[in-house]
Each structure stands twice: as structure tokens, then as C-alpha cells.
Amino acid sequence: MIASGMKLPKISLGTWLMGGTKEPDPLNNDQNDISVIHTAIENGITTIDTAQNYAAGRCEEIVGEAIKNYPRTAYQILTKQNREYLSYDNVIEGCHESMKRMGIDFIDYFVCHAPNPDFDTQDFFRASNKLFDDGFIKSVGISNFGPKNIEIAVKTSRLPILFNQVHFSIDDDDIITTGTYASCVKHGIKIQAYRSLVSIDDNKNAQPILKKLASKYSISKYQVVLAYLNSYKDIVFTIRSSSKKHWDEIKEAMRLELEKKELDEIKKTHTGKEGNFRQFLLM
Numbered sequence: 001m002i003a004s005g006m007k008l009p010k011i012s013l014g015t016w017l018m019g020g021t022k023e024p025d026p027l028n029n030d031q032n033d034i035s036v037i038h039t040a041i042e043n044g045i046t047t048i049d050t051a052q053n054y055a056a057g058r059c060e061e062i063v064g065e066a067i068k069n070y071p072r073t074a075y076q077i078l079t080k081q082n083r084e085y086l087s088y089d090n091v092i093e094g095c096h097e098s099m100k101r102m103g104i105d106f107i108d109y110f111v112c113h114a115p116n117p118d119f120d121t122q123d124f125f126r127a128s129n130k131l132f133d134d135g136f137i138k139s140v141g142i143s144n145f146g147p148k149n150i151e152i153a154v155k156t157s158r159l160p161i162l163f164n165q166v167h168f169s170i171d172d173d174d175i176i177t178t179g180t181y182a183s184c185v186k187h188g189i190k191i192q193a194y195r196s197l198v199s200i201d202d203n204k205n206a207q208p209i210l211k212k213l214a215s216k217y218s219i220s221k222y223q224v225v226l227a228y229l230n231s232y233k234d235i236v237f238t239i240r241s242s243s244k245k246h247w248d249e250i251k252e253a254m255r256l257e258l259e260k261k262e263l264d265e266i267k268k269t270h271t272g273k274e275g276n277f278r279q280f281l282l283m
């Protein structure tokens, strides 16, 4: 095992919806997206989480535009290899295309976006071993990997698997029920939670306790949710936010320790509903 020396920060900036959805949006306000990235960097959120398939590559181009006037030491890039292209050659090529779109010559965190049974999972890691040896990536991560594919990743990668980017919110607990969380903890893999905020209103049972604790601590219900999720061991977050106010609130939430009985009360409402990303964890 090679020590990469890399560590993922507590908070990264999510970039989903920058440049479009699955396809580029010709009416997208690129300047707005660029200023969202600048706001994050200026507020100390310097790891930018993007993906090859966000707006079919346009998102990475916008990230490239946003970072071009910063020194390379001022930001870190996390990008995710498209799960439709996971052969050894696809992965080598995908990494080079990502770097080209962003105008950079290495990627800090190179991630397999999700497993795909049409490919041999080992190939992503064989290719990333080579990309590391050639100096094109600094570390490797996984996303939407369940226990079976985590074992393959750990066995094949010469680099430590730093993190697993997965859906974790109060609206589903797929990472718990599929054994993904336990498998990550066992292997020392951080959980990087995504979509932790967008759907908190969908959990109706949680609203009274969120309201009560928001009032008690004079914070927002979003901060209560983040403080709750952050009480799980080995959790870090990727969050999309456009405002300094929200970044300040997110940082404040990371420092907040709720009482055990408060955490338990939220946990009781943490639904076991099956989320959209569960299928990947079961592959």
C-alpha cells in the first residue's frame, strides 16, 4: 500500500447543476456558477467536487474557468469517472479528458462514480494505480460503492481508498441498512455524504424535533441536520451552496455537539425509506 499523504477535508463544494443537468443547458448562467465556486474558495471551501457526466463535461469546463486565475495550491479537484466508461483504457482516457476540460495537469481526488456490473470493478483501480505512478492523480476514492465492491476496491488499489461518496440524509439510511457504512469504517474509508440537505423537508416526522432544536440553539433546521449527521463517525460532506452566509452556518454546524438524547430523538425519525441510489450499494 502506498501512502498518498492526502486527506479529504470536512467540507467540499458540490457542483451538480452547474452548466446544466445531464446535458449542458444553453441558457446556463456560467458567470453565476463561476462566482459560486469563487465564493466557496474565498470562504475556505477549497475542494471542488465535480464529475465527468455533470452537464456532459460542461460542469468540469466551468470549474476550469473558475480556477484558472488561482494558484494550483489554492484549490483541490475531486472528479468522478463516468460509470458508463469503466474499462482500463476508458479510465486512463477519462482522467486525461477531465484534466483537459479543467486545464490542470493532475487531479487531487480521482473517484469511481459508481460501480457498473458491465465492467470489471478492478479495472478502475488498476488504471488509477497507473495514473498515480504517472503523476496524474494524487489519491483515489469511490462513490456509491456497497460492501461487495468496497472489498474489490481495497484489494485492487495500491493507494488507500480515502472515501466513499454516498447519499446520506435524514430521509433514508441506505448506507446503514446495506452494510456500506460498517464496511467503510472497517476499512478506514471516510464517508463523504451527498444530498444531505436537499430533501430534509421530505421527512415529515423529523420536522418537530428539527424545529425544537433549531429554536433551542438559535440555528437553522439545516444546521441541526448537519450536526446530527456529523455525529456519525468518519463523516465528511460534499455540499452545494452559493452563499457566504450558508458556508458560515455549515462551519458552525460542524462545531456543534448535540446532546445524546437529542441525537437519539432525531435518529428515531431517520427513516428507512429506500433511496434512489440504493441499487448501486447492492451491486
Ligand SMILES: NC(=O)c1ccc[n+]([C@@H]2O[C@H](COP(=O)([O-])OP(=O)(O)OC[C@H]3O[C@@H](n4cnc5c(N)ncnc54)[C@H](OP(=O)(O)O)[C@@H]3O)[C@@H](O)[C@H]2O)c1
Binding pocket: 013, 014, 015, 016, 017, 049, 050, 113, 143, 144, 165, 166, 193, 194, 195, 196, 197, 198, 199, 220, 222, 223, 238, 239, 240, 241, 242, 243, 245, 246, 247, 249, 250
Ligand atoms: N456521487 C453521486 O452520485 C452524487 C449524487 C448526487 C450529488 N452528488 C454531489 O453532492 C453534491 C451535494 O448534493 P446536492 O447539490 O444535490 O444537494 P445539497 O448539497 O444537499 O443541497 C444543496 C441545496 O442546499 C442549500 N443549502 C446549502 N447550505 C445551506 C444552509 N446552510 N442552509 C440552508 N440551505 C443550504 C443550497 O442553497 P444555497 O445555494 O442557497 O446555499 C442548495 O439549494 C452535489 O452538488 C454533487 O457534487 C454526488
